[in-house]
Amino acid sequence: MSRETDPLVVGRVVGDVLDPFARSVALSVRYGSREVANGREFKPSQVVNQPRVDVGGNDLRTFYTLVMVDPDAPSPSNPTLREYLHWLVTDIPATTGSSFGQETMCYENPRPSSGIHRLVFVLFQQLGRGTVFAPVWRQNFNTREFAELYNLGSPVAAVYYNCQREAGSGGRRMYLFQN
Amino acid sequence: MASQGGGGGCDGQHSQTQGLSRQGSLYNMTLNEVQNHLGEPLHSMNLDDLLKTVFAAEANQLPGVDLDIPLDQYASSSGLHRQGSITMPQELSKKTVDEVWRDIQQGKKKGEELQRSGHERQTTLGEMTLEDFLVKAGVVAEGIAKDGNDMIGNVDPVGNADLISGTQDFTRGTSWLRQFQQTATMDQQIHGQQSLMGAYMPSRPLPQPLGAGTGPMFEAVFPEGQINISSPTMGAFSDPQTPGRKRGGSEDVAEKLAERRQKRMIKNRESAARSRARKQAYTNELENKVSRLEEENERLKKQKELDRVLFAVPLPEPRYQLRRTSSAPF
Numbered sequence: 001m002s003r004e005t006d007p008l009v010v011g012r013v014v015g016d017v018l019d020p021f022a023r024s025v026a027l028s029v030r031y032g033s034r035e036v037a038n039g040r041e042f043k044p045s046q047v048v049n050q051p052r053v054d055v056g057g058n059d060l061r062t063f064y065t066l067v068m069v070d071p072d073a074p075s076p077s078n079p080t081l082r083e084y085l086h087w088l089v090t091d092i093p094a095t096t097g098s099s100f101g102q103e104t105m106c107y108e109n110p111r112p113s114s115g116i117h118r119l120v121f122v123l124f125q126q127l128g129r130g131t132v133f134a135p136v137w138r139q140n141f142n143t144r145e146f147a148e149l150y151n152l153g154s155p156v157a158a159v160y161y162n163c164q165r166e167a168g169s170g171g172r173r174m175y176l177f178q179n
Numbered sequence: 180m181a182s183q184g185g186g187g188g189c190d191g192q193h194s195q196t197q198g199l200s201r202q203g204s205l206y207n208m209t210l211n212e213v214q215n216h217l218g219e220p221l222h223s224m225n226l227d228d229l230l231k232t233v234f235a236a237e238a239n240q241l242p243g244v245d246l247d248i249p250l251d252q253y254a255s256s257s258g259l260h261r262q263g264s265i266t267m268p269q270e271l272s273k274k275t276v277d278e279v280w281r282d283i284q285q286g287k288k289k290g291e292e293l294q295r296s297g298h299e300r301q302t303t304l305g306e307m308t309l310e311d312f313l314v315k316a317g318v319v320a321e322g323i324a325k326d327g328n329d330m331i332g333n334v335d336p337v338g339n340a341d342l343i344s345g346t347q348d349f350t351r352g353t354s355w356l357r358q359f360q361q362t363a364t365m366d367q368q369i370h371g372q373q374s375l376m377g378a379y380m381p382s383r384p385l386p387q388p389l390g391a392g393t394g395p396m397f398e399a400v401f402p403e404g405q406i407n408i409s410s411p412t413m414g415a416f417s418d419p420q421t422p423g424r425k426r427g428g429s430e431d432v433a434e435k436l437a438e439r440r441q442k443r444m445i446k447n448r449e450s451a452a453r454s455r456a457r458k459q460a461y462t463n464e465l466e467n468k469v470s471r472l473e474e475e476n477e478r479l480k481k482q483k484e485l486d487r488v489l490f491a492v493p494l495p496e497p498r499y500q501l502r503r504t505s506s507a508p509f
Contacts (some may be wrong), residue, residue, distance in 0.1 A: 005467070009294030011460035012453075037468065077446055077451060116457065162457065 007038035013120050013160050017083060017143050018073045024058030025064070025094075027123050027157035036121070041162045047119075050087065050107035051099070055123065056157075057094025063097040063126040064092040065152060067103070069141055070110060072117040085141040086110060086119065090132040110163050116170070120160040124152035 014021075028034040029178045031051045036042075055064055066089040073084035084107045092101035110119055124147055127129045127133055135141060147153065164170070 007464040007467070010463055012456055038464040039457060040464075077450060116453075121351045145207055146237040 008158060008160070011039055011118065011160065013118060016026065017069065017120055018122065018155055018158060019144065021154040023157050025118050025123060025125070025156040027121065027159060028054040029121050029159055034161050036161045039162060040162055044109065044163060044166050047163065048109045049141070053098035053121070055070050055092055055094060055097060056073040060093050060095060062094040063090070064094065064156070065090045065124045065126055065132050066092060066098060067122045067124070067143055067146070068097055070117050071120065072115060073139065076117065077115060081139040083141045083143060085135065085138040087093055088134055090126070091129055098143070103151040104132070105138070111163055112163055116164040116168070117164050118160050119163055120158060122155045125156050127151045
C-alpha cells in the first residue's frame with residue numbers, strides 16, 4: 001500500500017471539503033510575515049486581519065475566486081455548521097492578489113471555541129468576470145455545490161492551516177462528561 | 180466529521196465483518212469438517228490458536244478480494260483486517276475449545292433466548308457449525324439475521340460500537356439493506372457474495388465526495404456487517420420505545436450507560452484519528468517543502484557553476500606597462 005503523502009488528503013481537506021484535484025496555479029497566503037503552509041498552526045490573534053493573498057496564472061484576463069471556509073465549525077467532533085464561510089473574494093485577475101478582486105463576503109476572523117479547526121483556502125478559476133455571487137448565509141456553506149453552481153470546475157489551488165482557541169490546550173475538553 | 184466518523188469508526192467493524200463475510204463458507208462448515216480440513220484435533224486448542232489456524236486455512240482457500248481499497252486510509256493498517264478479523268475478549272482467547280463448549284452447554288441450560296433455526300440446538304460440539312460456535316462463545320456479533328429487529332442475544336457485539344458513529348444515514352440505509360440481506364443470505368455462496376461486493380467496487384474509485392461515499396459505500400460492501408450491526412443496535416435503540424419488555428428497568432439503564440460509553444469511545448477514537456492525521460499532514464508538508472527546496476538548491480548551484488564556466492571573463496592586460504626596452508649608458 002503506497003502511503004498518501006499529500007497533506008491535503010492526509011488532513012482530510014480532500015474528502016471533507018474538496019474532491020481530489022490537480023494544482024495548476026500558484027497560491028500564496030500570508031498573515032503578516034508568516035506564510036500559510038498546510039497544517040501550520042496559527043493563533044486567533046495572528047489571523048485577526050485578512051491575509052495577503054497572491055495568485056499565479058499568466059493572463060490578466062483570467063479571473064479567480066478565493067473561498068475561505070472552516071469545515072470544523074462549531075467543533076471538529078460535531079461539525080454541524082460545516083462549512084462556515086469566512087471570506088469570499090471574486091474576480092481576482094491572474095498574477096495579482098486578493099486586493100485586486102471583489103470582496104463579495106468580507107473577511108471574518110476565525111474564533112474557534114472548541115477543538116482544533118482547519119481553515120481552508122480554495123482557489124477556483126472563473127468562466128468569466130462577474131459570474132460569481134455571494135451566498136445568503138455563512139454557515140453550512142458547501143464548496144462543492146458552490147463550485148458547481150457558478151461553473152467554477154475543479155479547484156486550481158488550495159491550502160489550509162489549523163487554528164484553536166488562544167489559550168487552547170490542544171483540543172482537550174476541560175469538562176468530563178459530554179453527550 | 181460524519182464521514183470521518185464513519186471511516187475511523189468502521190475500521191474495527193469493517194475488518195471484523197469483512198472477515199466474516201469472506202469466511203462465510205468456512206463458518207457454515209461444521210466443526211467436524213473444520214477439524215478434518217485442518218487435520219488437527221480442535222478440542223484442546225485455545226480459541227486463539229483455533230482462529231489462527233482457521234484463518235490460515237481460509238487464506239489458502241480464498242483469493243484475496245481486496246475490499247478495502249476505498250477505506251484504506253481509514254483502516255489503521257492493511258494487515259489489521261486479517262488478524263483483527265475477529266476481536267476477542269482477552270479471557271476467551273485463553274480458553275480451550277473444550278472449556279468454551281462447556282460454557283455454552285451450561286448457558287443453554289439456563290434457558291437463554293434462542294436464535295433462529297433449529298440447527299443451533301447442536302448436541303455435540305462436532306456437529307455445530309463454526310459460526311454458531313463462535314457466536315455462542317461470545318467472540319463475534321450475531322451472524323446473518325433473517326428478521327429485522329432481532330434480539331441481541333447472548334452475545335455482546337464486539338466492536339459493534341464503531342459503526343454507530345458512521346451510521347448517520349443508517350436509518351435510511353437499513354431498509355434497503357434488509358432487502359439486500361435477504362438476497363445475500365439466500366445466496367450462501369461466497370462467490371455470490373464476492374461478486375455482489377465486486378459489483379459495488381467500480382463505483383468507488385471515482386473521486387466521489389468521500390464523506391457521502393463512505394456511508395452508503397460500506398453499507399453496500401458489507402451487507403453482513405451492517406446486518407450484524409443493524410440488528411443489535413436497532414434492538415438497542417428500539418428498546419426504550421417498547422415498554423413492557425421482558426427485561427427490567429435496571430437493564431435499560433445499564434444499556435444506556437453502555438451506549439454512552441460506546442459513543443464516548445467512538446468519539447475518542449475519531450479525535451485520536453484526527454490528531455494523527457493532523458500531525459502526519461504537517462510532517463508531509465514539511466517533507467515536501469524540504470525536498471522541493473533541496474532540488475531548487477541543487478539546480479541553482481549547478482546553474483551557478485555553469486554560469487561561472489560559460490561567462491568567465493579573462494583578466495584584461497594592463498594597457499600601459501612600463502618596460503625597459505633599452506638601457507643606455509648615458
